Amino acid sequence: MPRLSLAASLAVAALTLAAGLAGPAAAQEGLTVLPNDFVMNDILNQQRIEAAVKAGRGGASAKARPAPPAAGAKGVTTYRASPAVSAKARRQFVDFVSRTSGAEGGRKVADALARQDPVRSWASIVASDGLKPGDAADALAGYWILNWVMANGADNDRAQTQAVLAQVRPIIAGNPAYARLTEPQRQEFAETLMLNFLLQHAAYVDAMQRGDAAAKRRLGDAAVARFRAEMGVDLRALSLTKTGFVRR
DSSP states (O other), X not given: OOOOGGGOOHHHXXXXXXXXXXXXXXXXXXXXXXXXXXXXXXXXXXXXXXHHHHHTOOOOOGGGOOOOOOTTOTTOOBOOOOHHHHXXXXXXXXXXXXXXXXXXXXXXXXXXXXXXXXXXXXXXXXXXXXXXXXXXXXXXXXXXXXXXXXXXXXXXXXXXXHHHHHHHHHHHHTOHHHHTOOHHHHHHHHHHHHHHHHHHHHHHHHHHHHXXXXXXXXXXXXXXXXXXXXXXXXXXXXXXXXXXEXXX
């Protein structure tokens, strides 16, 4: 079983989302749930993704974390969190799960989110990799790496995570569609990615704990399909290195 550093602790996964939450197939394996009319392909420019991957741009170490753009800068990725925006993101996420997986699945998600702050749960899982809330680049980097881990049955370390963060930041910061997002929208985008992360992470860790190879394979295949459709990226054609994602 891979160490799965993004899983930092199986106990965290159990606390964040109950094991029963791994049941709704649509919530586990569907497309990335994004707020409002956000479209991943619009937020992330595929040419920028391809250029970053081709160059293996990144290589930031834990000691050389790239500084976020200054407040008010073009394409700023940071945000000041608002409780109202957090509540909205969670409500929309629960509504989506209820529509796609049924009322019981929606209730399970709502109960889990009410028991423990999902942003804190996400932060506790990714802290060892140097990711933090308050920055959309961190949320996207963690989400991309988790899906790569599921797709490849592999693992990551802190240096690799920081390199991906260095790749991700200019991809979104320089995108006109992303630059048009307001600060509340940046928070909504980031926290919705965190909610997707928690649900997929819980399902994958549950499959690992149960030794369910078929479920792990199904979740990995779903990750591949999700990223191919939404980002134009084949997760199984990428290697995760000290310079970030590179093509095999």
